[in-house]
Amino acid sequence: MEVTTVGLDLAKRVFQVNAEGAIVLRNALRRGQMLPFFAKLPRCLIGMKACGTSRYWARELIRLGHDVRLMPLA
Secondary structure (H helix, E strand, O other), rough: OOEEEEEEEEEOOEEEEOOOOOOOEEEEEEHHHHHHHHHHHOEEEEEEOOOHHHHHHHHHHHOOOOEEEEEEEO
C-alpha cells in the first residue's frame, strides 16, 4: 500500500506519524529519526499543526521532496 498523506504531530521529544485512511503506519519518532524516516518515504503530502518548530520541519521535509501543509491551531 502506497502512503500518499501523512499526519505529523510534533511534540518536544516524540513525534507521531499516521498515514491516510486506514492506518497503514503508525510510528513514534525521536527528533534524530525524523529526517531519515521521511527520506525513505516516497513523495507525499504531510500535514502538521503550526507551532514553534513547524516551520523548521516544513523546510526540511520540503527539501526531501515532500509537499507540506501547516494548519493553524483551532
